Amino acid sequence: MTSDPTITPRNRLWTPWRMTYVGGAAREPGCVFCNRLEGDDDVGSLIVHRSRHAFVILNLYPYNTGHLMVVPNAHVQDPSQLDRETQGDMATLIGNLTGLLRRVLNCDGFNIGMNIGHAAGAGIAEHLHQHIVPRWVGDANFMPILGSTKVLPELLPATYGKIRAEIERDLLSATELRVLALVGDKPAIALGTSGLPIVGLERDVPIWQSVVSTLSEDLHGIDILGWAGDAGTRQDEGFVPVLAVRATGVRDDAARISALDDPRSWALSEDERTIVLRGLARFGW
């Protein structure tokens, strides 16, 4: 599925971001999955989660919004080569992910499966991977069957941010996150007196929806931009995830706005400590 020859980057209407976000998807030496696993840029690699024996990665060439792959850490071709622990890890992840995807993407169903070997249509046959493709009633209209052009309603960085936020809550016990807001031509905007605004994570409410409703008090035209890293203080280990949004404007009565000079080197005063942002994702600045 990852190397469908009928789908070329030229035909993809949503690819312009790839140049800055992923940094090129040219053919690379070695195994694509092992390379991602060994790297340390999970945002650039589209890895949304690492568990003990497997990891979860967004498909760079998705068949639908939210197309994930569950990949064993072990470089094997066939499920019979997986040890029991890895099989259990992958099965648990799939159970977690379908529930999470239903919540965040409001999808109606899934196609879940593996293509084992080139004969079965595997794009990357040397390292097995299980696809999870969210489905909506009527979405076949958007599938790449006709014309080899398809329109995805959401950019990959936004999907990545939404899904990773849910994983931070469901699998890593996050109870809150902060938001980095970009407004118009200003490089960055902070809301609130305590630096980046904090959003509490409500059970059963998609995190991106909580973010939009919290920030709507001060901003309008809010879209989820993507994952922005983790924010916290150097003094303690209390880092919380940060989601980036873009807004079309600031409300006239907004009272909690302050501009930030350089989003690449965060240092916000909070209770005489310094909030730092690590693992800052790239959004073209």
Ligand SMILES: [Zn+2]
């Ligand atoms: Zn591999």
